[in-house]
Amino acid sequence: MPEDDPFTIVETALRDRAMTYPGATEEFPWDHRAIKVKGKIFLILDLTDGVLSVTMKLPDSNAYALMQRFAERTGYGLGKSGWVTCRFRPGEEPAIDLLEEWLEESYRAVAPKKLVLALNAQLAGAPDPEATVVKKPTPAKKPATTKKTKKKTKRK
Numbered sequence: 001m002p003e004d005d006p007f008t009i010v011e012t013a014l015r016d017r018a019m020t021y022p023g024a025t026e027e028f029p030w031d032h033r034a035i036k037v038k039g040k041i042f043l044i045l046d047l048t049d050g051v052l053s054v055t056m057k058l059p060d061s062n063a064y065a066l067m068q069r070f071a072e073r074t075g076y077g078l079g080k081s082g083w084v085t086c087r088f089r090p091g092e093e094p095a096i097d098l099l100e101e102w103l104e105e106s107y108r109a110v111a112p113k114k115l116v117l118a119l120n121a122q123l124a125g126a127p128d129p130e131a132t133v134v135k136k137p138t139p140a141k142k143p144a145t146t147k148k149t150k151k152k153t154k155r156k
Contacts, residue, residue, distance in 0.1 A: 007052040010094045011045050014054065017100055018043045021107050022118040042110040043103060054099055055085040056106035065102065070094075082109070 011033075018024055018035040027034050032053075035043040044055035055074050058065050059082045065071045071086045073079025084102075088094045108116050121127060 006093070007047055007050070007088060010088075010096055010099070011047050011052060013096060014043065014099060014103060015045060018103055018107070020122075021104075021111070022115045022122065023111065024107075037107065037111045037115060040110045042106040050090045052088040052094065053085055054088075054094075055083060056102050057082050057109045058084050058102055058105055059109050061102055061105055 015026070015033060015035065019026065021037065023037045025036050027036060031046075033045040034041050035045075042057060044053070046053040055078075062082045062084060065084045065086075066073065068086070070088055070092065071084050074083035074085045086094070086099065104119075107119065111119070
């Protein structure tokens with residue numbers, strides 16, 4: 001695909017955005033681009049034969065997403081768990097703003113709470129909460145004391 005293809009641009013933009021989220025990693029199972037957090041997928045991208053496919057978990061926006069002409073429940077039983085696949089064919093224009101909103105929702109649905117807090121801090125321009133946690137100093141251990149044992153003598 002040429003790099004100036006609109007779908008390549010959208011795929012790259014979604015991939016780049018997803019990779020800014022705390023803990024995001026990229027893998028290529030099933031010849032698709034999968035973006036994961038802590039080993040759990042939150043975005044699947046596929047651009048094959050001129051068709052762009054975007055799959056995300058949308059627990060909150062699921063019903064609204066499924067009303068869109070380009071969206072359908074994800075196969076393999078994932079649709080029951082809130083996964084939605086959006087397919088864009090040549091001549092169609094993906095709603096990138098909407099897809100980016102859903103991307104964040106998908107990340108938040110899958111990421112551990114600690115990483116969601118880090119994302120909140122990142123979006124607010126604040127330092128990473130993990131980096132600012134003040135840990136209590138560990139008290140110094142007292143040296144081991146030896147107890148003098150007194151010999152007990154039996155009195156008769």
